[in-house]
Amino acid sequence: MLQVFEARLFELVTGEIGSELVAGRIVMAISFREEVLEHSWYAIEWWCQRRIFIGNCYVVSLAMKIRRFPEVRSVELKWKPHFADFNLVPDGWGGYFYPWICEMARVYPLLEEIKLKRMVVTDECLELISKSFKNFKVLVLSSCEGFSTDGLAAIAANCRHCCMLFASWNLRELDLRESEVEDLSGHWLSHFPDSCTSLQSLNMSCLASEVNFSALQRLIARSPNLKTLRLNRAVPLEKLSTLLHRAPQLVELGTGAYSAEIRPNVYSNLAEAFSRCKELMGLSGFWDVVPSYLPAIYSVCSRLTSLNLSYATIQSPDVTKIVTQCPNLQSLSVLDYIEDAGLHALSLSCKDLRELRVFPSDPFVADANVSLTEQGLVAVSEGCLKLQSVLYFCRQMSNAALTTIAKNRPNLNCFRLCILEPRAPDYLTLEPLDNGFGAIVDHCKQLQRLSLSGLLTDLVFEYIGNRAKKLEMLSIAFAGDSDMGLHHVLSGCDSLRKLEIRDCPFGDKALLDNVSKLETMRSLWMSSCSVSLGACKRLSQKMPRLNVEVIDEQGDLDSRSDNSPVEKLYVYRTVAGPRLDMPSFIRNMDQNPTCRRYSLEKLFSE
Amino acid sequence: MSSETSTVTSEQPPSTADTELTLRLPGESQKSETKPTKRRFSDLTDLKLGGNNESDTECSVVTRSTPAKERVVGWPPVRSHRKNMMKKDCKYVKVAVDGAPYLRKVDLELYSGYQQLLCGFEHLFSCFTIRNVLNERKLMDPVNGMEYVPTYEDKEGDWMLVGDVPWMMFVESCKRIRLMKNSEAVNGSVLTRRDFGRWASKIGSWKLLV
Numbered sequence: 156m157l158q159v160f161e162a163r164l165f166e167l168v169t170g171e172i173g174s175e176l177v178a179g180r181i182v183m184a185i186s187f188r189e190e191v192l193e194h195s196w197y198a199i200e201w202w203c204q205r206r207i208f209i210g211n212c213y214v215v216s217l218a219m220k221i222r223r224f225p226e227v228r229s230v231e232l233k234w235k236p237h238f239a240d241f242n243l244v245p246d247g248w249g250g251y252f253y254p255w256i257c258e259m260a261r262v263y264p265l266l267e268e269i270k271l272k273r274m275v276v277t278d279e280c281l282e283l284i285s286k287s288f289k290n291f292k293v294l295v296l297s298s299c300e301g302f303s304t305d306g307l308a309a310i311a312a313n314c315r316h317c318c319m320l321f322a323s324w325n326l327r328e329l330d331l332r333e334s335e336v337e338d339l340s341g342h343w344l345s346h347f348p349d350s351c352t353s354l355q356s357l358n359m360s361c362l363a364s365e366v367n368f369s370a371l372q373r374l375i376a377r378s379p380n381l382k383t384l385r386l387n388r389a390v391p392l393e394k395l396s397t398l399l400h401r402a403p404q405l406v407e408l409g410t411g412a413y414s415a416e417i418r419p420n421v422y423s424n425l426a427e428a429f430s431r432c433k434e435l436m437g438l439s440g441f442w443d444v445v446p447s448y449l450p451a452i453y454s455v456c457s458r459l460t461s462l463n464l465s466y467a468t469i470q471s472p473d474v475t476k477i478v479t480q481c482p483n484l485q486s487l488s489v490l491d492y493i494e495d496a497g498l499h500a501l502s503l504s505c506k507d508l509r510e511l512r513v514f515p516s517d518p519f520v521a522d523a524n525v526s527l528t529e530q531g532l533v534a535v536s537e538g539c540l541k542l543q544s545v546l547y548f549c550r551q552m553s554n555a556a557l558t559t560i561a562k563n564r565p566n567l568n569c570f571r572l573c574i575l576e577p578r579a580p581d582y583l584t585l586e587p588l589d590n591g592f593g594a595i596v597d598h599c600k601q602l603q604r605l606s607l608s609g610l611l612t613d614l615v616f617e618y619i620g621n622r623a624k625k626l627e628m629l630s631i632a633f634a635g636d637s638d639m640g641l642h643h644v645l646s647g648c649d650s651l652r653k654l655e656i657r658d659c660p661f662g663d664k665a666l667l668d669n670v671s672k673l674e675t676m677r678s679l680w681m682s683s684c685s686v687s688l689g690a691c692k693r694l695s696q697k698m699p700r701l702n703v704e705v706i707d708e709q710g711d712l713d714s715r716s717d718n719s720p721v722e723k724l725y726v727y728r729t730v731a732g733p734r735l736d737m738p739s740f741i742r743n744m745d746q747n748p749t750c751r752r753y754s755l756e757k758l759f760s761e
Numbered sequence: 762m763s764s765e766t767s768t769v770t771s772e773q774p775p776s777t778a779d780t781e782l783t784l785r786l787p788g789e790s791q792k793s794e795t796k797p798t799k800r801r802f803s804d805l806t807d808l809k810l811g812g813n814n815e816s817d818t819e820c821s822v823v824t825r826s827t828p829a830k831e832r833v834v835g836w837p838p839v840r841s842h843r844k845n846m847m848k849k850d851c852k853y854v855k856v857a858v859d860g861a862p863y864l865r866k867v868d869l870e871l872y873s874g875y876q877q878l879l880c881g882f883e884h885l886f887s888c889f890t891i892r893n894v895l896n897e898r899k900l901m902d903p904v905n906g907m908e909y910v911p912t913y914e915d916k917e918g919d920w921m922l923v924g925d926v927p928w929m930m931f932v933e934s935c936k937r938i939r940l941m942k943n944s945e946a947v948n949g950s951v952l953t954r955r956d957f958g959r960w961a962s963k964i965g966s967w968k969l970l971v
Contacts, residue, residue: 241835298842333842338853339864361842363853388846442846466846516847518837548837575837606838632836657835 235273260287268293281306285313303337311346341366356383385409396428410440439463456480498531502538529556557591571606577633593618616640620647641665663690689717695744908943
């Protein structure tokens with residue numbers, strides 16, 4: 156038992172916490188009582204005294220976790236299922252940060268960093284953060300929601316509070332990446348007091364309101380360590396050069412709107428300002444682009460390692476002209492306006508490319524509005540030898556292309572393909588794309604993340620189950636014929652942690668035949684599949700350490716027969732028992748929740 | 762979202778039975794006793810198809826874009842944040858309500874006309890219902906029986922009645938909106954009695970402006 160524990164400990168710790176691994180801490184973990192060893196996955200996920208990472212916050216109850224580690228400096232929490240990004244998780248599902256921050260404010264006085272993903276964070280949370288931690292440095296809110304610019308004002312203004320009581324203010328990083336913020340005004344930025352000089356990273360790109368420009372300018376001017384600045388759309392292009400003059404040390408810049416009337420002095424100021432930024436390696440932003448202003452960035456192109464043009468609605472020739480001047484590019488995000496021609500040029504110019512993301516410019520239109528096909532991706536797979544990570548939206552794909560890509564790039568570790576039309580076959584042969592994806596998992600032996608699309612039968616899942624032994628995350632939509640598909644995945648993919656499925660004919664048998672697999676995974680999401688209510692109940696009975704949650708917005712679960720299909724199912728391992736913040740349309744299938752939770756709490760309370 | 766699913770049309774005046782529409786504020790679905798499919802405002806363009814039929818009896822927000830085919834929720838998997846950012850036109854204006862302490866924001870580009878805007882106010886402010894009074898649709902608070910008149914500030918800084926100008930012109934020139942209690946609108950800064958008479962007949966003519 157101990158050996159199994161150690162093996163699991165190394166595997167999970169190195170996977171998820173990484174460089175924090177220190178021998179002394181492992182010894183600490185192993186000295187837990189024997190009963191604990193059976194729950195090794197639980198202990199491992201939050202054993203580290205200083206840094207807590209919890210990949211699914213309902214794994215442990217708040218009280219249990221908080222009690223144990225008062226030395227904590229850094230907390231990273233992820234909450235809602237990934238499919239929440241695509242509106243599949245109803246509002247009110249859960250994921251409220253408030254109970255956590257209340258406890259943390261009480262018992263983690265030394266907390267410096269909070270990083271949250273897909274959580275509901277209110278202004279009250281932000282106010283509490285701003286008042287509770289004297290060394291607070293880093294706040295990252297990734298795809299969060301529930302707060303407004305008033306909450307941000309509290310964070311910014313915190314400086315004032317701190318400066319009265321302590322010597323210096325420490326906020327280093329405020330990153331709101333892709334959060335949904337209720338944008339009441341831009342005034343929050345003006346709350347950073349004059350004494351705040353420690354800012355290293357500011358990402359406000361998701362906000363719509365205009366901030367006070369002179370406040371922004373002054374903030375930047377007094378932040379000599381500012382390395383990352385991502386402006387929002389409301390910052391006009393004419394003013395960008397002013398900001399750049401005050402921050403020539405920037406390493407990453409997100410522009411505001413990249414459009415202005417064509418005026419020579421605006422252009423020349425901008426070009427000159429960019430040329431002074433000798434450290435700049437990453438560019439993003441570029442909303443509302445006026446192509447005539449693009450050459451202003453040419454002076455920095457040769458240094459760029461990261462370029463995000465995925466909001467830039469510029470046509471292929473303009474995009475191509477930029478990317479072909481970036482020989483050191485490692486990460487590129489673009490719209491499909493780049494077209495096959497642009498991707499071909501990319502494959503010839505950017506030999507260091509590791510990551511490519513191509514987003515759809517018009518995802519809801521059936522006919523192609525751009526000339527981007529599978530050929531673009533094939534070209535990049537041929538020319539960019541270091542390519543590891545792909546996210547590609549397109550309208551057609553073939554088995555031949557997928558096989559070519561797989562053979563070209565066996566070093567792929569992330570392959571996410573989205574063919575816009577569900578169940579689209581190989582456009583050349585009209586066959587399913589089983590063999591193409593089969594080639595991907597066959598050749599790319601290090602593949603960790605895979606998203607499928609197109610017409611797929613159970614065969615592709617047999618291939619995946621047999622070959623994708625390092626696969627950790629799999630996303631499936633509109634695929635498969637029967638339960639066998641799911642069975643292949645659950646029984647074959649040894650490293651699987653996260654599985655998310657929508658609109659597939661997968662049902663009870665596969666689920667119930669593989670129940671113990673589910674406890675080795677972080678989570679399973681199934682929506683619009685063929686799983687019955689009865690099967691969910693049976694699953695819950697068989698596996699007391701799983702939370703089996705049925706989401707049903709019709710709201711009448713109590714009167715449903717066991718044969719009826721569930722709308723959405725979310726299964727995850729936990730020692731905390733059913734969570735307490737479920738809304739009325741979510742039901743935990745556990746028949747005896749109270750007894751179980753109490754006994755486990757007792758176990759860990761020492 | 763195809764426009765066939767819109768339930769508010771100007772050609773068919775609603776029957777007496779469903780003139781009284783009461784809607785929740787966003788964020789209340791878990792407490793509400795009615796069946797939820799609550800959507801955040803930014804998600805109202807992504808209504809479920811073939812799901813529950815609540816939207817047939819409620820005020821649906823009709824978007825201006827009409828794609829070539831029906832949309833499936835969450836497909837293709839493009840994040841809401843990206844969808845919102847890619848919207849070419851985005852016209853957010855603040856909406857203030859007399860007597861309410863909070864402001865809301867609406868994106869005027871989401872609506873195709875005044876009718877839908879009125880429905881949008883119902884969505885935003887659960888205290889309001891749209892009542893049919895003498896064949897005119899008015900925004901009412903059933904609790905105090907007050908009628909609220911939508912007004913807006915235009916680019917020149919003048920306060921105008923919503924509904925005066927063609928819809929697109931309104932979208933272009935509107936800076937912010939205020940829902941004024943009827944008594945103020947009549948006696949206060951916006952209108953004279955004579956104007957009110959003209960305005961009342963204009964509200965009736967909203968149907969034609971859609």
